[in-house]
Amino acid sequence: MQFSAGLELKLEYFLAIAAVLFGIGTYGVLTRRHVVHILLSIELMLNAVLINLIAFSAFLTPEKLTGQMFAVFVIVVAASEVGVGLAIILSIYRKRKTVDVDKINILKG
Amino acid sequence: MSIMSINIVYIIPELIIAFFALLILLLSVFIGKKFDIALAPISVFGIFISLVSVFVFNFYNKSSVFNNSFVVDNFSNFFRIFILTSSLIFIVFTFSYSKGSIYIKRHLGEFYFLILMVIIGAMLMSASCDLIMLFISLELVSIPSYILAGYEKMNEKSEEASLKYFILGVLATAILVYGFSLVYGATGEINLKEIARAIINRNLLENNYVLIIGVILSLVGFAFKIGAAPFHWWAPDTYEGAPTIITTLITTIVKIAAFAGLIRFLYVGISGFKNSIWIVLFLVLLSLLSVIIGNLMALPQKNFKRLMAYSSIAHAGYILIGFSSANTDAQFAIFIYLLAYIAMNLGAFSVAMLVEKTRHSEEIKAFAGIGYTNPFISICMIIFLISMVGLPPFAGFLGKLLVFKAGVENNLTWLVIIGVITSVISLWYYVNIIKHMYFVRYEGDSSLLKIKASKLSVFLITILAIFTISMVIIPSVFILVSRNAVVFF
Numbered sequence: 001m002q003f004s005a006g007l008e009l010k011l012e013y014f015l016a017i018a019a020v021l022f023g024i025g026t027y028g029v030l031t032r033r034h035v036v037h038i039l040l041s042i043e044l045m046l047n048a049v050l051i052n053l054i055a056f057s058a059f060l061t062p063e064k065l066t067g068q069m070f071a072v073f074v075i076v077v078a079a080s081e082v083g084v085g086l087a088i089i090l091s092i093y094r095k096r097k098t099v100d101v102d103k104i105n106i107l108k109g
Numbered sequence: 110m111s112i113m114s115i116n117i118v119y120i121i122p123e124l125i126i127a128f129f130a131l132l133i134l135l136l137s138v139f140i141g142k143k144f145d146i147a148l149a150p151i152s153v154f155g156i157f158i159s160l161v162s163v164f165v166f167n168f169y170n171k172s173s174v175f176n177n178s179f180v181v182d183n184f185s186n187f188f189r190i191f192i193l194t195s196s197l198i199f200i201v202f203t204f205s206y207s208k209g210s211i212y213i214k215r216h217l218g219e220f221y222f223l224i225l226m227v228i229i230g231a232m233l234m235s236a237s238c239d240l241i242m243l244f245i246s247l248e249l250v251s252i253p254s255y256i257l258a259g260y261e262k263m264n265e266k267s268e269e270a271s272l273k274y275f276i277l278g279v280l281a282t283a284i285l286v287y288g289f290s291l292v293y294g295a296t297g298e299i300n301l302k303e304i305a306r307a308i309i310n311r312n313l314l315e316n317n318y319v320l321i322i323g324v325i326l327s328l329v330g331f332a333f334k335i336g337a338a339p340f341h342w343w344a345p346d347t348y349e350g351a352p353t354i355i356t357t358l359i360t361t362i363v364k365i366a367a368f369a370g371l372i373r374f375l376y377v378g379i380s381g382f383k384n385s386i387w388i389v390l391f392l393v394l395l396s397l398l399s400v401i402i403g404n405l406m407a408l409p410q411k412n413f414k415r416l417m418a419y420s421s422i423a424h425a426g427y428i429l430i431g432f433s434s435a436n437t438d439a440q441f442a443i444f445i446y447l448l449a450y451i452a453m454n455l456g457a458f459s460v461a462m463l464v465e466k467t468r469h470s471e472e473i474k475a476f477a478g479i480g481y482t483n484p485f486i487s488i489c490m491i492i493f494l495i496s497m498v499g500l501p502p503f504a505g506f507l508g509k510l511l512v513f514k515a516g517v518e519n520n521l522t523w524l525v526i527i528g529v530i531t532s533v534i535s536l537w538y539y540v541n542i543i544k545h546m547y548f549v550r551y552e553g554d555s556s557l558l559k560i561k562a563s564k565l566s567v568f569l570i571t572i573l574a575i576f577t578i579s580m581v582i583i584p585s586v587f588i589l590v591s592r593n594a595v596v597f598f
Binding site: 015025035038042048052055069074080081084085092095106107108 | 272283297349
């Protein structure tokens with residue numbers, strides 16, 4: 001893809017950004033203790049997926065738009081997942097007044 | 110690209126279920142409590158009509174419609190029949206279970222709506238031939254089951270189960286779809302058949318690491334959904350905390366759906382995955398860890414649902430032995446194993462639900478003495494448990510035999526040996542339940558000695574037990590069915 005300023009964008013740049021975002025997201029899911037932070041980290045991972053899909057679509061199959069269609073579906077599913085997730089978190093918060101995953105630990109063994 | 114050919118005939122079974130799901134939701138909103146008694150019969154009726162319509166409209170058709178994203182072939186038809194039949198039995202169990210649970214009774218309309226949505230997702234999964242469709246139907250199965258796991262809102266265990274299932278499920282989805290995006294990037298296609306063609310034409314499995322990483326990440330996502338070790342952390346907690354009826358749903362229909370998706374993805378999409386040492390190695394690793402961790406962790410369990418969670422992790426491991434040896438024999442072995450798995454799991458959970466309903470406990474101790482008070486149900490329970498171990502006259506034996514045979518034929522003898530040894534270990538914890546049933550006295554209220562069982566439940570348990578036995582008595586029928594079932598279009 002060629003831009004007027006003579007700057008050339010390669011596919012690899014997008015993939016690298018996506019991979020870094022995905023890594024940050026995974027790290028966040030594994031280390032954060034607050035459930036909402038975990039949800040945000042998962043959103044980061046899904047955004048990495050979106051960047052991947054759109055970059056592949058634009059660079060590899062610009063005539064077909066399949067990747068961009070896929071991205072639309074991923075956005076929709078991500079939104080519905082967050083909807084369900086926040087409902088679950090809210091219901092837990094009402095009962096226990098905490099959403100720290102370390103304190104939500106009745107089930108173990 | 111051709112104009113999307115809309116051919117509604119091919120999705121009639123799914124449409125019928127969707128119609129009944131929305132009907133139930135609307136009726137329960139507008140008519141309310143008075144209508145609750147009719148909801149389960151309506152669901153049963155809808156599933157039955159859908160089952161008939163599979164035979165009437167689709168059984169002899171082979172076609173791919175909706176821009177080749179939805180494919181009707183033997184595999185999808187057999188899987189639809191399989192899923193619809195097991196959900197028919199499942200819905201009848203919900204009928205008696207929901208009477209005992211305040212929260213399910215209070216929101217009965219949504220409960221059946223969500224269950225029917227899970228069933229649609231499972232049916233679509235077996236028919237999807239496209240990464241988008243696989244992803245959407247996997248989510249259609251998962252999202253309602255997150256809600257269902259937390260259905261007993263005031264029960265802290267149920268809420269926690271739901272939260273754990275949700276976080277790890279969404280994480281799995283993110284990893285899975287990242288893998289899908291890499292597969293798409295490496296091949297430039299999202300249709301599974303086109304992906305297979307691109308991989309063969311450009312010899313991608315040998316020289317393209319983006320594809321291999323993509324496939325392995327997708328497998329990680331699927332491994333979360335089927336609950337294979339080392340991605341099994343959610344399973345024990347979710348199984349224990351969720352209402353027992355939902356645990357049954359998660360171990361049977363949701364798991365079968367994930368396996369259907371995995372079969373589609375690996376055998377249709379990455380059809381030559383046997384040529385890539387990394388993918389096969391990953392599958393072998395998954396199955397090795399699952400059989401070992403599943404069986405060993407089940408040993409000290411005292412809660413029946415938690416025990417079944419580890420047992421189902423082990424079963425996922427045995428099924429994955431079939432995947433790691435990729436040929437047609439292995440495919441039908443997997444199908445037979447799934448048939449056996451669903452029959453014995455539905456059976457064992459239905460007995461556990463009856464026990465739980467009378468004695469209000471999910472511990473293995475609660476099974477004490479039912480061998481004398483309810484001899485018939487106990488004999489059925491023994492059939493299911495021994496079938497899970499994989500001893501001869503029952504279904505589990507046939508499944509394990511064929512899966513192990515496929516493993517040995519593909520030079521995985523060492524894995525099969527570990528599988529056999531861990532099956533022997535599994536005998537210990539299954540027999541422990543039988544020991545409680547016959548040799549331990551029930552120490553509780555003597556009015557709870559006899560388990561109350563409705564005639565309908567006993568009838569269904571009998572059918573499941575007969576099915577479990579008949580798979581070994583007339584294996585040729587089931588082998589014939591399964592051989593036809595794994596023919597892809």
